[in-house]
Amino acid sequence: MDDDRRSDEKVSDVTRISPLSEADRDELLAFETDNRAYFARSVPDRGDAYFTAFDERLEHLLVLQEAGTDLFFVVRDEAGAVVGRVNLMDIENGSAELGYRIAETAAGRGHARAALRLILTEAARAGVQVVRAKTTADNVASQRVLECCGFHRVSGEPAQVEGHGGRLQEAVHYERRLAGQ
Ligand SMILES: CC(C)(COP(=O)(O)OP(=O)(O)OC[C@H]1O[C@@H](n2cnc3c(N)ncnc32)[C@H](O)[C@@H]1OP(=O)(O)O)[C@@H](O)C(=O)NCCC(=O)NCCS
Numbered sequence: 001m002d003d004d005r006r007s008d009e010k011v012s013d014v015t016r017i018s019p020l021s022e023a024d025r026d027e028l029l030a031f032e033t034d035n036r037a038y039f040a041r042s043v044p045d046r047g048d049a050y051f052t053a054f055d056e057r058l059e060h061l062l063v064l065q066e067a068g069t070d071l072f073f074v075v076r077d078e079a080g081a082v083v084g085r086v087n088l089m090d091i092e093n094g095s096a097e098l099g100y101r102i103a104e105t106a107a108g109r110g111h112a113r114a115a116l117r118l119i120l121t122e123a124a125r126a127g128v129q130v131v132r133a134k135t136t137a138d139n140v141a142s143q144r145v146l147e148c149c150g151f152h153r154v155s156g157e158p159a160q161v162e163g164h165g166g167r168l169q170e171a172v173h174y175e176r177r178l179a180g181q
Helices: 022-034 036-040 048-052 054-067 111-125 140-148
Strands: 016-019 071-076 082-092 095-102 130-136 152-154 160-162 168-177
Touching: 016 111, 022 036, 022 048, 022 054, 022 071, 022 082, 048 054, 054 071, 071 111, 082 111, 095 111, 111 140, 130 140, 140 168
Parallel strands: 095 130
Antiparallel strands: 016 071, 071 082, 082 095, 130 168, 152 168, 160 168
């Protein structure tokens, strides 16, 4: 194991994920700031308040993580740079909701796919049996990532979700059932 690698990291060929920690704060803020406009082309913008209250928000996420209702991971490339985030939220009764985002400069290198596969292993380990995800009908990249990782489309509510520009768009729902570990 490399000296700079954390003991709780999960590693694939070029992608590592590690549980969100306070030490990630500066890199995470830079990641969100640098990619704000890029992400806003696919998903709702986080809004100015997210950035001004970044520390409070991070603290809140760490409390949720500690409670075990959510698992937040930072995605790093082979050089250790933060290239994304992948999260499992609202873990309850064996089900959880998936979220992910990868930096513009790291797009198309398989990080999302690898990070999803890694988090699915963690989900199974945490006793999650069904992972749910939703995206908008126009977010082809997101749908492709989910399909690459064994998710299949299901009917679901709501029929519309907020997409880029804060506009309501047709929602596409997915789920993936996990074998217990
Ligand atoms: C969606 C997102 C996570 C993809 O990340 P990524 O690391 O570039 O994706 P990967 O390199 O792992 O690609 C996985 C698959 O999706 C495909 N894909 C990636 N971007 C794509 C695009 N813009 N259009 C079509 N397919 C795309 C890849 O070709 C690959 O499929 P393949 O193996 O058949 O070639 C990234 O674009 C992103 O963060 N977007 C903004 C935030 C967002 O939409 N998050 C999801 C919210 S539901």
